[in-house]
Amino acid sequence: MVMRRFTALLYGWITIFLLMLVSSFILALIIRFSEMGESTLHWLTFGLGIVYVFAGGIFAGIKGKEKGWMLGALTGLGYSLFIFLYQFLAYNQLFDGQQWLYHGLFLTAAILGGITGVNFQGNQE
Template sequence: MKSFTVSSSPIITGIITTLCLVLAGSLITSLFLQFSSISENSMPYFTYTVNGISLLVGGFWAGKKGGQKGWYFGGLTGATYFLVIVLIGYLAFDVAPMLNSLIYLAFSFVVGATGGIVGVNMAKK
């Protein structure tokens, strides 16, 4: 009997993992903000934390699935996630990419690559 696999590509696996974790983290963050006394001024900190952890885990799974070149698969997962977010922002909210977007691209690549490096080292040899 064949097992069901979503994709054979480590990058797609990492992107799907990252997007699922971002959705779950956003739900938890919104519930936390709704039912606690924390103000919306702290929202950027929650957003960056949820995205950072999600990118780290997505890069981890991409590196683990790739089995080698974890920085490559994790970094491309982070960069692809960044491009998806910029595309959604541009098409849905008419927010044009700015120069500081390059900083976010670098951040996404580095965090994803770090997760990928750890994922390769945790993979079964």
């Protein structure tokens, strides 16, 4: 049971980071080869982040098959913890008020994704 939940969390986290890696590459190409600036992409990247964390919650819920709210919450918290540690260790900065709000929204999206993912299963088994 515990191993299945941990595997589900890994699927969720891997989904998030693969989607972010691919979109970062695409957005870097857009910035490089167009006249669009980095500041223009702020809301686009935030929106993509919400979608990706939601997708990570869905994959965690599908793989875990039960307690989607908990799997989604742990997926979102793990993602936020990773971002926090990266920001703190690499840039020596803590979250500010706006980032706490963003990560609260990420957590909410991941929880909703986990609930949705568990319900994708239906009554199969």
